[in-house]
Amino acid sequence: MIDSIRFNIPEVLSLIGAFQCVYIIVHIVFRVEKLAYVILPILYFTCLSLAFSADLARRFVSDSTPHYDVIAWSIWMSVTPLSVLLIIQLARIKTLPSLVNWTILFIVPIALVAGASLSSATNEVCSFGGSCPGIIDWLNILGVIGGAFSLLIIWMQRNLFTDILAQKAGKERYWLILSLIVINICLLALGASSTTRIELGLNVSVVRTVLGLMFVYLVSTSLFRIYPNALSLSYQRKTETTISDEDKELGEKIESLLHLEKIYHEATYSRSDLARELGVADGTVSRVINTYFNKSFPQLLNEYRIDDSKRLLLETDASIKVISEEVGFNSLPSFNRVFKEVVGQSPSSYRKYTVK
Numbered sequence: 001m002i003d004s005i006r007f008n009i010p011e012v013l014s015l016i017g018a019f020q021c022v023y024i025i026v027h028i029v030f031r032v033e034k035l036a037y038v039i040l041p042i043l044y045f046t047c048l049s050l051a052f053s054a055d056l057a058r059r060f061v062s063d064s065t066p067h068y069d070v071i072a073w074s075i076w077m078s079v080t081p082l083s084v085l086l087i088i089q090l091a092r093i094k095t096l097p098s099l100v101n102w103t104i105l106f107i108v109p110i111a112l113v114a115g116a117s118l119s120s121a122t123n124e125v126c127s128f129g130g131s132c133p134g135i136i137d138w139l140n141i142l143g144v145i146g147g148a149f150s151l152l153i154i155w156m157q158r159n160l161f162t163d164i165l166a167q168k169a170g171k172e173r174y175w176l177i178l179s180l181i182v183i184n185i186c187l188l189a190l191g192a193s194s195t196t197r198i199e200l201g202l203n204v205s206v207v208r209t210v211l212g213l214m215f216v217y218l219v220s221t222s223l224f225r226i227y228p229n230a231l232s233l234s235y236q237r238k239t240e241t242t243i244s245d246e247d248k249e250l251g252e253k254i255e256s257l258l259h260l261e262k263i264y265h266e267a268t269y270s271r272s273d274l275a276r277e278l279g280v281a282d283g284t285v286s287r288v289i290n291t292y293f294n295k296s297f298p299q300l301l302n303e304y305r306i307d308d309s310k311r312l313l314l315e316t317d318a319s320i321k322v323i324s325e326e327v328g329f330n331s332l333p334s335f336n337r338v339f340k341e342v343v344g345q346s347p348s349s350y351r352k353y354t355v356k
Contacts, residue, residue: 007056010206014056017209020216021049040089040096044082045219048212051075055205070112073139076187076208077108080147083184084154090173090180091160092344095354104153107146115139140191147188154181160349179218183211243291251292253278254285262308264301267330271297305329306342313351320347 007015024045028038054072062068081104088097119135161177190204243251254274257263263274274297275285286297293300305327312323324335324347339347 010209011056011059013206013209013213014052017052017213017216018049018056020213021045021052024216024219025049036096040082040086044079044086045216047075047078047082048216051079052209052212055209058205069136070139073136073143074108074112077111077139077143077146078105079212080184080187081105081107081150083180084150087154087177087180088157088160090177092349095344095350098353101153104150107150111139111142111146115142144188144191147184147191151181151184151188157353160345160353176218180215183215186211247288247291250278250280250284250288254288254292258300258304262304264304265308265326265328267325267328269301269328301328302338303342306339309335309339309347310343310350313347314354320351323347 025042028041028045029035051072054075058068058072065071084104085097085101088101089095115135115138118138161174187208190208193204257274257277263269263277271282271285275282278285289295289297289300295303308327309323312318312326313320316323318326320335321332324332327335329335329338336346339350343350345353
């Protein structure tokens with residue numbers, strides 16, 4: 001039985017692509033700090049893995065699976081809208097696209113309904129639930145139109161990428177976004193070529209698989225830099241099991257001061273001030289913050305400051321300078337820099353493009 005299963009080169013490439021996608025998904029799930037940040041990458045690479053698998057299984061199950069070509073088309077077509085959503089998140093890293101952006105996922109079901117209607121109108125042999133000879137041709141045309149519309153959304157939100165190079169891991173994210181856009185344009189070009197009568201001598205499935213593999217390779221080599229919070233979850237679990245009862249009690253007191261008294265609102269508040277308030281040495285405060293919160297003292301205060309500033313940006317009309325002073329930053333440039341590092345975009349962009 002095993003000897004009878006032989007893969008050709010395109011199927012081997014598809015198999016490699018599917019395994020690589022699964023590896024990336026597993027890596028992200030077990031290493032990222034918050035699962036909410038990586039919902040889109042997981043969806044994207046799950047869809048890409050299914051697309052590779054559809055090409056891999058075509059020779060073996062297409063004859064026994066009704067509408068296999070339509071199913072495979074739907075999976076590959078879903079890659080482009082998900083790519084657009086992934087690009088938008090990569091520009092902001094910790095902020096999911098707005099609900100309006102998510103509506104581009106309806107492109108695939110709309111194209112399916114339109115393709116079925118158009119093919120039924122032009123072929124008398126078509127019937128509901130049955131085969132329709134011209135549906136793939138129509139779907140390819142509609143797929144190019146839908147994919148072009150998806151990429152147009154990136155152009156409409158191009159302001160998201162104006163300051164990405166200045167952000168943390170911005171260079172890697174910039175080139176990843178650019179490569180993803182180029183790959184999707186190439187995929188659309190392949191789809192467009194299949195809708196014409198011009199014979200280019202290309203195996204569309206193979207070229208499409210190679211393009212997908214190229215992007216998977218780029219992601220796998222830059223994953224740690226794109227997600228700077230990777231590994232923090234595993235470190236946090238480790239420290240939680242080794243922290244002493246005294247340090248845990250002190251950590252809870254610090255947490256109470258942060259939540260209830262909001263000590264971080266004072267721009268000049270230092271580690272020494274916190275140590276005096278707790279009645280312990282500076283070194284003890286530093287050790288407890290490192291083990292209990294898995295952060296440094298400045299990182300801890302800035303994280304709380306940014307959380308407060310995000311709320312004020314969305315709930316008030318106060319100027320960004322006033323908000324920066326209100327939450328505890330001693331200068332506007334310092335606030336802008338830290339906000340970009342933590343949130344992935346400038347305060348003005350966050351206020352303008354985040355759904356309230």
